[in-house]
Amino acid sequence: MLLPITLTFAAACALLNLWIATRCARIRIADKVMHGDAGNSVLARRMRAHANFVEYTPIVLILFALVELAVGASLWLWIGALVYVVARVAHAFGMDADQPTVWRAGGALLTWGVMVAMAITALTIAYSATRAMPVPPAMAARG
Numbered sequence: 001m002l003l004p005i006t007l008t009f010a011a012a013c014a015l016l017n018l019w020i021a022t023r024c025a026r027i028r029i030a031d032k033v034m035h036g037d038a039g040n041s042v043l044a045r046r047m048r049a050h051a052n053f054v055e056y057t058p059i060v061l062i063l064f065a066l067v068e069l070a071v072g073a074s075l076w077l078w079i080g081a082l083v084y085v086v087a088r089v090a091h092a093f094g095m096d097a098d099q100p101t102v103w104r105a106g107g108a109l110l111t112w113g114v115m116v117a118m119a120i121t122a123l124t125i126a127y128s129a130t131r132a133m134p135v136p137p138a139m140a141a142r143g
Contacts, residue, residue: 052095071125094106
């Protein structure tokens, strides 16, 4: 079964990952930093934004794939994937600032919201499906 939402979402996340990594690489090249952040606070924040993206994205992608596999493509899954991508872009830009910003906070909160919504959806599907499953004849005869 094709998973058009998850495939599109994964491709968008791959490109977003490359963009976030490139933001770090440009500073590394300009400042000749091979390892770590060499005390460059902007590089440190961009590295953290990249690490944060890599920490959240795999589990979110897995949740989207499993939910889409279970229930099929839907508008709300498209919207959730779009919200996640926008949230991660906002967070990456927000991490550039020295002070807390609405972009960083909003990106983090939307990321958490999408992740929690997908986790609840996955649990709902899993436990709704088990109640709806017919009892195998061999087990019904024992009862």
